[in-house]
Amino acid sequence: MAESSPDAPRKTRAAILAEAGATPAGLxxxxxxxRLAANGPNALPEKKVNPLLKLLGYxxxxxxxxxxxxxxxxxxxxxxxxxxxxxxxxxxxxxxGFFEEHKAENALAALKNQLALKAxxxxxxxxxxxxxxxxxxxxxxxxxxxxxxxxxAVCLEGDYLSVDQAALTGESLPVAKKVGDxxxxxAVAKQGEMVAVVTATGVDTFFGRTARLVSTAGAAxxxxxxxxxxxxxxxxxxxxxxxxxxxxxxxxxxxxxELAQFALILTVAAIPxxxxxxxxxxxxxGALALSRLKAIVSRLEAIEEMAGMDILCSxxxxxxxxxxxxxxxPIVFGAKDGTEIxxxxxxxxxxxxxxxxxxAILAGLPDPKALAGYTQTAFTxxxxxxxxxxxxxxxxxxxxxxxxxxxxxxxxxxxxxxxxDAARADAAVEGLAAKGSRTLGVARKDGQGSWAFxxxxxxxxxxxxxxxxxIAKAGEHGIAVKMVTGDNTAIAREISxxxxxxxxxxxxxxxxxxxxxxxxxxxxxxxxIEDADGFAQVFPEHKYGIVKALQDRxxxxxxxxxxxxxxxxxxxxxxxxxxxxxxxxxxxAADLVLTAPGLSVIVEAVEYARRIFERMNSYAIxxxxxxxxxxxxxxxxxxxxxFYPITAVMIILLALLNDxxxxxxxxxxxxxDPKPVRWDMRxxxxxxxxxxxxxxxxTFGLLIWAKTYLHLDLAQIQSFIFLxxxxxxxxxxxxxxxxxxxxxxxHPAPAMLWSAAATKVLATAxxxxxxFVAAVPWPxxxxxxxxxxxxxxxxxxxxxxxxRHLALDAPTHRRFFGRANRLLHPAAAARPANP
Numbered sequence: 001m002a003e004s005s006p007d008a009p010r011k012t013r014a015a016i017l018a019e020a021g022a023t024p025a026g027l028x029x030x031x032x033x034x035r036l037a038a039n040g041p042n043a044l045p046e047k048k049v050n051p052l053l054k055l056l057g058y059x060x061x062x063x064x065x066x067x068x069x070x071x072x073x074x075x076x077x078x079x080x081x082x083x084x085x086x087x088x089x090x091x092x093x094x095x096x097g098f099f100e101e102h103k104a105e106n107a108l109a110a111l112k113n114q115l116a117l118k119a120x121x122x123x124x125x126x127x128x129x130x131x132x133x134x135x136x137x138x139x140x141x142x143x144x145x146x147x148x149x150x151x152x153a154v155c156l157e158g159d160y161l162s163v164d165q166a167a168l169t170g171e172s173l174p175v176a177k178k179v180g181d182x183x184x185x186x187a188v189a190k191q192g193e194m195v196a197v198v199t200a201t202g203v204d205t206f207f208g209r210t211a212r213l214v215s216t217a218g219a220a221x222x223x224x225x226x227x228x229x230x231x232x233x234x235x236x237x238x239x240x241x242x243x244x245x246x247x248x249x250x251x252x253x254x255x256x257x258e259l260a261q262f263a264l265i266l267t268v269a270a271i272p273x274x275x276x277x278x279x280x281x282x283x284x285x286g287a288l289a290l291s292r293l294k295a296i297v298s299r300l301e302a303i304e305e306m307a308g309m310d311i312l313c314s315x316x317x318x319x320x321x322x323x324x325x326x327x328x329x330p331i332v333f334g335a336k337d338g339t340e341i342x343x344x345x346x347x348x349x350x351x352x353x354x355x356x357x358x359x360a361i362l363a364g365l366p367d368p369k370a371l372a373g374y375t376q377t378a379f380t381x382x383x384x385x386x387x388x389x390x391x392x393x394x395x396x397x398x399x400x401x402x403x404x405x406x407x408x409x410x411x412x413x414x415x416x417x418x419x420x421d422a423a424r425a426d427a428a429v430e431g432l433a434a435k436g437s438r439t440l441g442v443a444r445k446d447g448q449g450s451w452a453f454x455x456x457x458x459x460x461x462x463x464x465x466x467x468x469x470x471i472a473k474a475g476e477h478g479i480a481v482k483m484v485t486g487d488n489t490a491i492a493r494e495i496s497x498x499x500x501x502x503x504x505x506x507x508x509x510x511x512x513x514x515x516x517x518x519x520x521x522x523x524x525x526x527x528x529i530e531d532a533d534g535f536a537q538v539f540p541e542h543k544y545g546i547v548k549a550l551q552d553r554x555x556x557x558x559x560x561x562x563x564x565x566x567x568x569x570x571x572x573x574x575x576x577x578x579x580x581x582x583x584x585x586x587x588x589a590a591d592l593v594l595t596a597p598g599l600s601v602i603v604e605a606v607e608y609a610r611r612i613f614e615r616m617n618s619y620a621i622x623x624x625x626x627x628x629x630x631x632x633x634x635x636x637x638x639x640x641x642x643f644y645p646i647t648a649v650m651i652i653l654l655a656l657l658n659d660x661x662x663x664x665x666x667x668x669x670x671x672x673d674p675k676p677v678r679w680d681m682r683x684x685x686x687x688x689x690x691x692x693x694x695x696x697x698x699t700f701g702l703l704i705w706a707k708t709y710l711h712l713d714l715a716q717i718q719s720f721i722f723l724x725x726x727x728x729x730x731x732x733x734x735x736x737x738x739x740x741x742x743x744x745x746x747h748p749a750p751a752m753l754w755s756a757a758a759t760k761v762l763a764t765a766x767x768x769x770x771x772f773v774a775a776v777p778w779p780x781x782x783x784x785x786x787x788x789x790x791x792x793x794x795x796x797x798x799x800x801x802x803x804r805h806l807a808l809d810a811p812t813h814r815r816f817f818g819r820a821n822r823l824l825h826p827a828a829a830a831r832p833a834n835p
Contacts, residue, residue, distance in 0.1 A: 011180055016154045020197045022138035024156075026122030035136035042135040042151050042201035119150035137198055143183065144193040151185050151198045152205040158194030162355075162382075163187045174356060176382075191353065191381065226304075226679040230620050233685060234627050241631045242267055248639055262648055266634060285666040286612035294596035295605045302591030305574040306606055307613035308678040310478060311550055312558040313543070313569070316485035316495060319560050319579050319599065321461045325356055327364030328437060328458035331428050333421060335442075335454040343370050344454050345442045348391045348405040350379050357382075357440070358389075360459055361405075382406065402445040408456060411441030415453040425456065432458045436494030461491075468499045470599045477606055478675035479558075483534030484543055484569075492536035502533035508542035511535075511549075521549050530555075543569035556676065560599065561590075577602060613677050614670035618737040619662065621688050625736060626658070626729055628692025633699045643714060645703060649772060650722040657726055657763055661733060661756040668737060669746035687802050691732060694798055698791045699724060702784070715774035719767045720784065723776070726763035727788045730756045735795050739803055742796050 017023060027035075059068065075083050119132045122140040132150035135141070141153060143161060155161060161177040165187035174190045177183055183196060185207040202208050242263050249259040283304065287297035297303060317323050330338035342364055349358035365371070373396035380390040388406020395401070404411060408429045412422065429439050437458040443451045471481045483501055485492050493505040511525050521529075526549040529535075535546060543559070547569045550557045559566070559573035562582035567589040570576030578590035579599070587593050594601055630651075637645040646654075699721065706712045706720045733756065734742045748756075766772055768781045 011154075013156060013179070016156060016180065016197060020138045020154070020199050022140060022197045024140070025125050026140040027136070027138050029124050032123060032134070032136050032139065035138065036134060039136065040202060041133040043133045135198055135201055137201060139198040140195060141198060142193070142195055143189050145189055145191060147189045149183050149185055149187045149189065152200035152207075153183050153196035153198045155179050155181050155183065155194045155196045158192065160192040160382075161189060161194040162191040164190050191355065226620070226681075229679075229681055230624065230684070234624060237627065238267055238631060241635045245635050245638060252642065262644065266631065266651060283612060283616070286608060290592075290605050290608055293601050293604050293608075294594060295601050296593040296595060297591065298587075298593060299591040302575050303609045303612050304616065304679075305556055306558070306592070306609035308556040308676045309558045309575050309606065310480065310676040311555045312474060312479050312481045312560065312602070313484045313547060313550070313573070314481055314559075314599070315561040315566055315579075316483050316487060316492060317461065318562050318581065319464075320467045320483065320499060321463050321495060323461060325360035325459050326462050327360055328432075328460060331425075331456040331458070333417075333425065333455045334444075334452045338455070339366055339370075341442050341455040341457060342366070344403045344444055345405045345440065345457050346371060347374055347376065347393050348389050348403040348442070350376070350381070350389075350391075353381060355382070357459065361440075361457065386410070399446075401447070403442070404445075404451070405440050405442045405457070408439050408441035411443050411451075412453060414451040415443050416450060417453055421453070425453070428456055432456075434490055434494075436460060436491035461495075463495060463498055464599070466600045470603060471499050471501060473600075473603045474606075476674070477603060479606065482532065482546075484538055484546060484559075485534070485536055486538050487536060489536040492534060496534050504531070504533040505536050506532045506534075508535045508538040508546070512542050512545055521545065521552075525549065526553050529553075544572050547572045556678070558602075560602070607672060610673050610677055611670045614673070615665050615668050617677075617679070617684065618668070618670075618733075619665050620684050621691070622662070622733050622736040624685070624688035625691040625695065625732055628689060629695030629699070629729070629732075630654070630725065632692065633696045636696070637700070637703060641703075641707075644718070645721045646718050646725070647773075650718065653763075653766070653772065654722070654725055654729070657759045658729060660759050661730055661752055664749065664752040664755045665733075665737070667751045668749045671738060671740070671746060683803075683806055686806060687736075687799060690798055690802050691735065691795055694791070694795055695728065695732065698728065698787075698794075702787060710780065712776075712780075713774075716776055719773045719776050720780065722773060723763055723767040723781065723784050724788060727760055727785060728791065730760055731788055731792045732795060735792065735799055739799075741800065742792070 185205040330341040378392035558575040571589040576590040
């Protein structure tokens with residue numbers, strides 16, 4: 001059986017009782033009530049927040065303020081259609097955020113469901129069943145097979161208790177507890193029975209500290225920061241242009257209401273009202289695709305975080321390994337062969353006890369009928385004192401014999417081994433332990449004779465079949481995998497070697513001092529955590545601290561897990577991944593829940609996430625470009641020529657025509673980056689500004705041509721400019737969607753191509769046939785198309801030049817746009833951006 005590694009040093013019975021303020025007869029009802037009133041119930045506290053206040057919080061912030069201001073202005077000037085559209089978008093964005101806010105509450109609720117509901121306590125000198133929430137420090141409780149431990153307690157009396165605390169500490173085998181050992185709230189008693197005294201309740205328990213970490217964990221979304229940064233950039237630009245427009249208009253004596261109406265329409269068209277919705281729809285489409293891969297996304301922003309994930313911290317037991325003990329090749333001593341050792345070990349087991357070791361040996365029988373001729377007449381289960389099981393057996397001929405299995409040194413001590421055999425056995429046990437395998441000695445005793453040592457059975461929790469391939473593929477995608485396990489260092493190191501993770505596996509205690517704040521580590525400790533290949537003997541606080549330290553080093557961290565012990569780290573990680581079969585607490589804390597065994601789907605999810613990120617990045621570049629193109633051109637044209645180059649109706653038409661192809665970006669074919677990707681504001685803002693500036697120049701060129709050389713009247717000039725902005729805007733989308741020449745693969749998705757073509761045809765028809773705008777002769781319409789196509793190649797050349805320049809002169813651009821990057825990635829500001 002596994003040793004109880006997390007226990008404190010054992011104390012005497014009197015010392016244990018004195019420390020808990022208890023007596024062997026338990027507490028009186030009055031004393032228990034007094035302690036309950038002073039310290040509160042044995043339950044996790046519930047923090048109630050008014051849902052209405054929580055919802056209203058999503059209408060506060062720079063982007064909501066601008067949308068709300070536009071809504072007010074729309075109502076004032078009577079543009080009720082605009083008002084309706086703006087309010088729908090505002091409420092939609094708030095609803096998405098409100099839904100996501102329930103994450104921490106759901107995680108805590110799932111943790112609470114793991115607690116025991118009832119407990120057997122000694123009160124007023126009599127045993128009785130009480131609500132677990134009513135337990136207090138000093139209560140004497142009885143723990144037996146099948147019980148969920150109701151609070152942290154220290155064992156007082158009894159021979160033996162085996163508890164499964166894998167969901168709490170990550171240990172893969174039940175842990176043997178003796179008098180003086182601590183048992184943890186939320187663990188499950190698998191064998192034996194003991195009396196214990198409660199030493200901690202509620203949030204003060206090992207389980208409660210885990211829950212508290214979940215409630216405080218959580219990294220800010222880089223997606224939200226990116227949206228805010230882009231939104232602020234557009235808002236400041238828009239406000240500056242509108243201010244200039246208003247001042248010039250007032251100076252020229254224009255009517256205030258007319259000026260305000262145009263400024264309003266221009267503002268609503270320019271600010272990123274729909275940006276959060278478009279990006280959310282893009283991620284929602286991706287989430288639907290990931291669900292077909294058996295990966296359920298519970299937080300949409302996690303898709304963007306997954307695209308930039310560069311470290312994956314993976315729980316070992318049940319994640320990298322099968323969480324199933326497997327019998328290895330027996331080492332033969334007195335038995336005739338390995339099969340006989342397995343049969344003898346199986347006869348010293350009892351399937352009904354559901355002991356993990358017994359079940360592994362029985363499953364390792366080469367022939368299930370091998371035990372058919374034997375009858376087990378007596379059985380002594382494992383106990384921590386004797387450290388072995390023993391059974392009396394009768395074979396088919398009626399002959400009786402005894403078999404035993406247990407700790408190799410104990411079983412070898414029963415037998416008269418020669419010095420050579422003893423040395424060979426010791427060497428075998430040490431060699432297997434170094435490889436992370438547990439070992440059992442097996443012996444047989446016929447009649448009144450002495451015990452004969454049959455041999456040694458090795459046991460291990462083997463890796464999943466797809467784990468090594470998944471880790472290798474993750475490495476190809478620029479993701480470093482670090483093992484995080486509660487098992488001992490030798491086991492972790494051997495599994496790590498088998499999976500190709502490296503052998504720099506470090507006990508977590510080397511990084512975290514007792515009672516230290518795991519969220520505040522020195523730079524030296526963070527560096528050593530970053531350099532390690534994995535971590536052993538890890539507790540929940542350690543997992544949380546490891547993730548936090550890696551984030552402080554500038555990494556986007558993924559964390560996989562399946563138990564309560566993983567919940568805080570899953571919540572804190574940029575991408576928390578609950579594997580198949582995870583507990584409710586782990587699933588509630590995670591961003592991605594795998595519904596099929598294995599980890600291979602994670603790499604597929606990362607690939608898909610990177611494609612989704614490219615779509616969002618393309619949209620952001622396009623949206624900023626269009627704002628600069630329209631806002632700067634309109635304001636400058638008014639300043640220079642003293643007339644509106646396009647009308648308010650045309651601005652609304654442009655917005656409507658742009659919406660359709662923009663939404664199809666969620667389905668676009670995109671380039672798959674081989675390395676993690678992040679929001680790079682220097683690239684987004686530089687490219688957008690350059691393309692937007694080119695758009696202003698080319699539009700002015702056409703305006704001068706129409707006014708000076710074609711001698712069109714004002715209405716026709718406005719139609720001319722409207723068609724140019726409509727055609728060139730969609731063509732710019734094809735430029736922005738890829739870092740390669742626009743004609744190179746990956747080609748646009750059919751939905752994007754045909755929606756853009758349809759809206760361009762509609763805009764052309766409006767101008768050529770005079771729908772909603774003044775008609776322009778068809779030869780001039782063809783001239784506009786030709787002009788836009790020529791500039792398409794010029795824009796694409798400029799885009800490629802910008803990408804080359806950013807790659808060659810990254811330090812200069814990083815200084816120029818450093819503040820924007822620091823807003824998104826505070827800890828990674830000094831790291832080179834993905835070119």
